[in-house]
Amino acid sequence: MPRTRLDSGLRKEQILDATLAIIAESGHLCVNTSEISRRVGIVPSALYRHFRDKEQLIDALLERTRGRLLGNIETIAGRAGDPIRRLRQIFLLHLQMIRDNPGIPRLIFSDAVAFGTFQRKNKLFSILNAYMKNIEDIVIRGQKEEKISRDVLPRAAAFALVSLVQNVGIILNLTGGTIDMAPEAESAWRLFEKGFIREENTRQEV
Amino acid sequence: MPRTRLDSGLRKEQILDATLAIIAESGHLCVNTSEISRRVGIVPSALYRHFRDKEQLIDALLERTRGRLLGNIETIAGRAGDPIRRLRQIFLLHLQMIRDNPGIPRLIFSDAVAFGTFQRKNKLFSILNAYMKNIEDIVIRGQKEEKISRDVLPRAAAFALVSLVQNVGIILNLTGGTIDMAPEAESAWRLFEKGFIREENTRQEV
DNA sequence: CATAAAAGTGAAAGTGAATTCACATACACT
DNA sequence: AGTGTATGTGAATTCACTTTCACTTTTATG
Numbered sequence: 168m169p170r171t172r173l174d175s176g177l178r179k180e181q182i183l184d185a186t187l188a189i190i191a192e193s194g195h196l197c198v199n200t201s202e203i204s205r206r207v208g209i210v211p212s213a214l215y216r217h218f219r220d221k222e223q224l225i226d227a228l229l230e231r232t233r234g235r236l237l238g239n240i241e242t243i244a245g246r247a248g249d250p251i252r253r254l255r256q257i258f259l260l261h262l263q264m265i266r267d268n269p270g271i272p273r274l275i276f277s278d279a280v281a282f283g284t285f286q287r288k289n290k291l292f293s294i295l296n297a298y299m300k301n302i303e304d305i306v307i308r309g310q311k312e313e314k315i316s317r318d319v320l321p322r323a324a325a326f327a328l329v330s331l332v333q334n335v336g337i338i339l340n341l342t343g344g345t346i347d348m349a350p351e352a353e354s355a356w357r358l359f360e361k362g363f364i365r366e367e368n369t370r371q372e373v
Numbered sequence: 374m375p376r377t378r379l380d381s382g383l384r385k386e387q388i389l390d391a392t393l394a395i396i397a398e399s400g401h402l403c404v405n406t407s408e409i410s411r412r413v414g415i416v417p418s419a420l421y422r423h424f425r426d427k428e429q430l431i432d433a434l435l436e437r438t439r440g441r442l443l444g445n446i447e448t449i450a451g452r453a454g455d456p457i458r459r460l461r462q463i464f465l466l467h468l469q470m471i472r473d474n475p476g477i478p479r480l481i482f483s484d485a486v487a488f489g490t491f492q493r494k495n496k497l498f499s500i501l502n503a504y505m506k507n508i509e510d511i512v513i514r515g516q517k518e519e520k521i522s523r524d525v526l527p528r529a530a531a532f533a534l535v536s537l538v539q540n541v542g543i544i545l546n547l548t549g550g551t552i553d554m555a556p557e558a559e560s561a562w563r564l565f566e567k568g569f570i571r572e573e574n575t576r577q578e579v
Numbered sequence: 580c581a582t583a584a585a586a587g588t589g590a591a592a593g594t595g596a597a598t599t600c601a602c603a604t605a606c607a608c609t
Numbered sequence: 610a611g612t613g614t615a616t617g618t619g620a621a622t623t624c625a626c627t628t629t630c631a632c633t634t635t636t637a638t639g
Contacts, residue, residue, distance in 0.1 A: 323560035354529035358568030
């Protein structure tokens with residue numbers, strides 16, 4: 168006997184929230200229809216009113232995450248100001264995001280996604296690329312403004328940023344939130360920044 | 374009718390090899406008894422002559438991997454010579470190892486492991502720690518020898534190295550080996566190295 | 580060459596999860 | 610109030626595994 172009925176739009180959001188929460192807590196292996204529905208307060212078969220199957224549910228979650236992830240970065244990337252500072256802002260913002268939504272890196276890099284369909288792998292890779300592209304653009308502009316050394320490969324900088332953030336997420340997951348390597352990551356990023364600064368600037372400053 | 378019979382020790386190795394190969398190709402989600410046994414050339418139930426259950430099989434694989442991973446690094450870490458060069462050797466060695474054995478990072482960071490039993494998570498984390506400890510020690514010795522800046526947090530350097538290597542592995546997995554970010558990783562590492570060098574050294578050189 | 584232990588086999592039981600379907604009911608709209 | 614539709618339910622189905630077990634067959638060894 169149905170207690171309450173909800174508009175499918177809202178219910179979908181609830182279902183995606185529940186799924187992300189499960190991934191955050193226990194990994195995608197623990198995502199199953201009964202656990203999702205239990206959290207939402209409906210019965211497993213009711214899920215199929217809102218999603219064709221589990222695959223489509225995961226796809227929807229990935230799509231929603233994509234929007235949130237890229238929306239955030241594009242706001243900062245578009246800002247004016249010192250490029251090195253902006254890079255650091257993005258770096259810190261995403262460390263924060265990982266802390267708040269531990270399910271996101273887990274979703275993005277989970278095997279469920281990595282070894283889903285061809286399409287899904289592509290979508291995932293396109294998210295990663297779009298993300299890196301934003302970072303590269305900042306580096307390139309910084310180089311035009313003569314603030315960042317021409318020696319720096321924009322893609323390498325983007326790669327480094329993503330790597331550090333991601334590894335914080337992985338270790339957070341691995342240790343169940345016990346060990347937070349964000350300080351190490353920040354410290355590592357500062358080393359990177361040293362490498363960014365233009366030689367001429369250094370000489371002028373010293 | 375059994376075609377050939379093998380000593381359990383050899384058969385175990387075969388089984389572990391097959392399992393690692395499956396993980397490399399398709400991720401741990403695709404590890405199942407029939408696929409493993411198919412590759413080895415036996416029947417699923419025969420696996421139980423060699424391992425109590427699937428859990429124990431994965432544990433054994435993890436244990437074997439641990440040995441190989443740490444054995445390699447300790448060889449280099451123990452060597453004499455310029456600490457910055459040694460760090461780079463370790464970095465490059467592990468990029469190579471990932472290329473040769475794409476299953477290893479996948480195993481180490483797969484959810485199957487991360488969300489296995491408490492013990493398994495601990496074992497995994499202890500591998501990571503042992504790995505990082507080796508790197509930290511090199512940095513610390515480098516600082517004593519006045520070759521690496523005291524500003525560098527040893528753990529941050531270890532974290533950075535692991536992050537870069539790991540992300541190469543992840544993207545390799547994600548793109549099915551199509552995209553190899555090792556060059557970006559190497560380039561990023563060079564930026565790090567700039568941060569390592571002692572200020573005094575820089576001033577002397579300039 | 581006899582034989583016991585180790586390794587392998589195939590069938591079947593047990594499990595848990597995804598999905599389907601016929602049926603029930605809350606809600607919006609008239 | 611009456612009605613159609615979207616949402617929810619619970620039982621049943623299907624499926625892919627894992628694991629057990631009684632039975633073979635190989636192989637090493639005395």
